Amino acid sequence: MRLLYAPRIQESLELNWPLVADFLTRFLREELSWRGYEKAIVAVSGGVDSATTLALAVRALGASRVQALFLPHRDSSPLSREHAHLVAETFGVDLEEVDITPMVEGYAAMTPDLTPHRKGNLMARARMMVLFDKSQAYHALPLGTGNKTERLFGYFTWHGDDAPPVNPLGDLYKTQVWGLARYLGVPQAVVEKVPTADLIPGQTDEGDLGVRYLRADVILEHYLKGYPDAYIEALGYAPEEIQRVKERVNRTHWKRALPTVALLSSTALGEFYLRPLDYRP
Amino acid sequence: MVARSLVRHAILQFRPEKARPKENLARLGEHLQALRPHTPEVVVLPEAALTGYFLQGGVRELALTRHELLELLSQVHKEVGWEGLLDVVVGFYERDEGAYYNSAAYLELPHRVVHVHRKVFLPTYGVFDEERYLARGRRVEAFNTRFGRVAILICEDFWHSITSAIAALDGAEVIYVPAASPARGFQGERPENVERWRTLARAVAAEHGLYVVLSSLVGFEGGKGMSGGSLVVGPEGRLLAEAPLFEEAALIVDLDRERIPPVRYDSPLLSDLEAALPLLLPDLERVLGREGR
Known part of the structure; x- marks a missing residue:
């Protein structure tokens, strides 16, 4: 008699990457379309999340309809610049560089007690100011790049990196982003480097977390x-x-979540008066 | 009237613009124009086809009475210049007095509403919130059309085997299933929900010896990607046609009613069910807590 043991079923984070890539490509196309956009703009940091987002955007729209931005501060790692350019070249996307040092240091000069942590948040928000302004200049929708792990950990600057209106990676854990990045051909140097927010010199995600x-x-x-x-x-x-x-x-x-609003009526928005964000009769 | 054996169906996997019935009716007209040379006699549309699925409180603003629905679709039938009758199965949000339902109508255009099914099983878990906005239907019944006896079940209705059993016992030879199913679970070859639909449709068709026609919505609604994968399964449980995922498509399938009697002769599960179900009714009563509990 043969004895056959059934394997134990476990939760798996390994996904069907071609299927995921196809799904997210269609997601980007449709979410841009009803908002009236044909182009997307992605702030690339040199890290794997923004590189993967850029790769998806290129699949969805074509390289000529994707604009990359690199927004360094003088304290940013030189490796970030190298990788941002590598990613833009790999996917054939035009990259504009805007140095946020004068914006950040202008405020820093007025604020002697600015801690490295506060300055890091300031950089993230400065980057969003530039991203949204460039969005108007290029008439290109800003794409978010935050993954599910950092969203769950709150490991982002509120109203900073979470600000863009459309985010293809927000339901993928960091390790899943690595899997998708490899499938999409994100350069190995970017996929395999130690993840860092690069807001404070020497910082790493896993050290922070x-x-x-x-x-x-x-x-x-x-x-x-x-x-x-x-x-x-x-x-x-x-x-x-x-x-x-x-x-x-x-x-x-x-x-x-969105900011907390005191509820006084039976028509309070998002509590009683509920409409989906794509509701547009 | 003796119903004909072969009935040509077009299963129209449709992507509506959210909350824009006027634009969606115009696009439906374009699709009907494209389908006309293929001479379908029944066109099957998905759940909530005229508005999109996730409306939240917008249901109240966009729901139609069944007569308004007939009027709007008859207008499309006229504008397209369709010659003769056209039967349409279409999911819509229904308004009736002060209540709102997730319904699907079987219309014989341009003249009459043949039947309206109101969804009984309203998913209210996870991403779904139907019962917050909608009232529950209370009936599952087969009905006569000019092509034979059929039934409609909407989306989760079909995920409970009891509903298709009732429809089959009531004489349905075709079960139409308008659905809206957000893709989720990306580990396998297809999303998990799509696999589930295929398995279910094949199992139900084979159990009762009838046709299952699934028309599944496509398009993204606030990040939720409706999966599509509409399909037709024959009475022996064989997949006859299947639409691609995530994009608009139409399946043209001739449903052959003559295939049903031989299949049921080989596998008389439906007549077994008819004979044995009364024996089980006391147990059904018991587990529902109506007696002796």
């Missing part, structure tokens, strides 16, 4: 699906690690 993306994403997927801690621990994750991930998620729900 205190957990590796490869581990965080598995914990997040199980936590969001409602698995109890004991189940996640049995997969080989430490209780402290799981708690750190859950705390980050639960300290930042406000950051993934």
